[in-house]
Amino acid sequence: MAAMEWFTPWFSAPGYGLSRLVLQRALAGVYLIAFLSAAFQFRALLGERGLLPAAAFVRRVPFRATPSLFHWRCSDRFTGGCAWVGAALAAAVVGGAADAVPLWAAMMMWALLWFLYLSFVNVGQIFYGFGWESLLLEAGFLAIFLGNAHTAPPVPALWLMRWLLFRVEFGAGLIKWRGDRCWRDLTCLYYHHETQPMPGPLSWYFHHLPKPLHRAETAANHFAQLVVPFGLFFPQPVATVAAGIVVITQLWLVLSGNFAWLNWLTIVFALAALDLSPVAGTRSYDPTPLWFAVVVCAASVLILVLSYWPARNLLSRTQQMNRSFNSLHLVNTYGAFGSISRVRQEIVLEGTDAERVGPETVWREYEFKGKPGDVRRLPRQFAPYHLRLDWQMWFAALSPAYTRGWFEPLVARLLENDRAALRLLRTNPFPDRPPTHVRAVLYSYRFTTWAERKANGAWWHRTWVREFLPPVHVVSGSDHDAGRP
Known part of the structure; x- marks a missing residue:
């Protein structure tokens, strides 16, 4: 004692x-x-x-x-x-x-x-x-x-x-x-x-x-x-x-x-x-x-x-x-942001129900819960909750190396309207039946100016950069099997 x-x-x-x-x-x-x-x-x-x-x-x-x-x-x-x-x-x-x-x-x-x-x-x-x-x-x-x-x-x-x-x-x-x-x-x-x-x-x-x-x-x-x-x-x-x-x-x-x-x-x-x-x-x-x-x-x-x-x-x-x-x-x-990006790029996933893909094809966008997509949508507060897929999409836009292993399976899940995968997203533009094709495009995003915001109500301005993933479609019943047309 x-x-x-x-x-x-x-x-x-x-x-x-x-x-x-x-x-x-x-x-x-x-x-x-x-x-x-x-x-x-x-x-x-x-x-x-x-x-x-x-x-x-x-x-x-x-x-x-x-x-x-x-x-x-x-x-x-x-x-x-x-x-x-x-x-x-x-x-x-x-x-x-x-x-x-x-x-x-x-x-x-x-x-x-x-x-x-x-x-x-x-x-x-x-x-x-x-x-x-x-x-x-x-x-x-x-x-x-x-x-x-x-x-x-x-x-x-x-x-x-x-x-x-x-x-x-x-x-x-x-x-x-x-x-x-x-x-x-x-x-x-x-x-x-x-x-x-x-x-x-x-x-x-x-x-x-x-x-x-x-x-x-x-x-x-x-x-x-x-x-x-x-x-x-x-x-x-x-x-x-x-x-x-x-x-x-x-x-x-x-x-x-x-x-x-x-x-x-x-x-x-x-x-x-x-x-x-x-x-x-x-x-x-x-x-x-x-x-x-x-x-x-x-x-x-x-x-x-x-x-x-x-x-x-x-x-x-x-x-x-x-x-x-x-x-x-x-x-x-620990540590973060040892380097800072000067330009923001975003991968946008799109689908279509057209049987064939051409210049006139109408593409509809998938919206994510947190990452930027619709230019008129105000970014939401999610932290401290962690949207893991949204964060990986940010890394993927920095370099295709960050997509290794998971990006193609994600596209395959969208092609079959997989319910579990779709719950990770904010919107599904194909609620009735799966899309016939899915592609990914890369945009450059920047915040709008005060004048642009007042004129069109948009929070973002985006510019087309390139196609990130050409259109793919289901080629068999395999879980991850998707192919390019």
């Missing part, structure tokens, strides 16, 4: 009780959204008849390389059930279930959330190849060791959350500074709001801000990502001020675009540095169980050891973005 009395003051941080509560509930909310994304999209993207079937992937790749429940069973029913179980468990944690059970049971709930989502990420291939997938897993693993309402927040786990936030912000800042010259001459935001993967409803207005304000935005971003993160490790109130700056800059990014749950997760991590005790007070907790302290310290040592590779990457001139150094995604490296 005397040993624990000596141990508790430096191990426990009772003043961070409210910060932990909000952090855990918000993190569980992100888990909920992630599992709902899997429930609604996994089957069409990675199911038995998906664009990149996970069942075929697990036959090629061993369990040790991609640990996942789906190495055991990978049917649509099982993966769908896992997604809904994860969503239900996440919703329960949001509602306070993890605080209503013993500490060991709460840790098991967080561990189950982590492993369920790891199972999806490790078989998700390019559709789960985004940095925020690993970010959620790394944060979810740390959450196992944050405790619950029965014990004071452990200092090591809170510091590891700050270390994660530091790597997210500082890594993103370094990749920009080392990358595209426009970040150093403060001109990247002349283009970024227009060419980002999935603009939001306010992106048009952000794009039309005065150029001096764009330069100020860029400079503020460098300050927030290259200077402020060091403040997270200073004593209070400096750490709280640094966390507050991170929150404000992330909310600015939330308003200006759709980046799934990346910005929201970053805000969640900032809570680990917020001292809310002057507002909420400090409650008393039961003594910290010795077994819990041992487990937290052991996990902390593991994370610190694994941090060697991300830390080395931060210092490297050949810094990599969004890389996991182990198959469990425990400690990773």
